[in-house]
Amino acid sequence: MGSELLERVLWLLKRNPQVKTVDLTGGAPELHPEFRDFVESVRSLGRHVMDRCNLTILFEPGFDDLPEFFAAHQVEVIASLPCYTAENVDQQRGRRVFDRSVRALQRLNAVGYGQSDSGLDLQLVYNPVGAFLPHAQAELESKYREELYRLFGIQFNQLFTITNMPITRYADALRRHGEYDAYLQTLVDSFNPATLSELMCRSLVSVGYDGTLFDCDFNQALKLPVPSLHRSIYEIEDLGKLSSAAIQTGDHCFGCTAGSGSSCGGSIT
């Protein structure tokens, strides 16, 4: 995402005061050379910033002061931690990822993240290690809270449980193991109409690296742009026009509507 595009995002934010939050994602958004300038610009417009943080980035050269930077700008940190045991995390994310994630969370705690009265929110994200729906969010959150504090002294604000979406690499892995059809059927059989009113595609817009607009980051991963006339950030001035536009859907949407529902902020119902 180049400078011109970032400028356009800021320009749109100024013209669309109804947009309250900018959610930065993409693997390791902190690696973008203009990451810090962009966060400061968004904050100067009075908007909330969320950073989907790859915790291991804190141990890369030049990034060890990220916790202080986040705290100075009150960035909400969202960090994936698929389990509170090293075995399960390393199995899903790679060797020693759990150890580095724990140390990163401790660094964030040390500058005030996850403390109830600091105003510095640290959210953790759980997704199942397998082709099944997440456990109930509230129950799992209390287990995470208990175990992470007991074992490592780690505190956090909320746990978001997110359903594994049957797309891209995960879909390929399911197919390789002959599990794709059964998993999709599980999602279809678990359809919960109560999730529909709160689906994240109803209230957010996702911006691709070239300015293409998507209803959510899953559609972005699948290269399915918004079906409205305004498909690029350069073709729209009033983002409100997207709120009444049709949403691009597909089989993968059953991942958002299964069970308690799933969104970038965890379960829906």
Ligand code: SF4
């Ligand atoms: S995957 Fe489908 S239901 Fe889920 S947020 Fe995207 S468009 Fe909406």
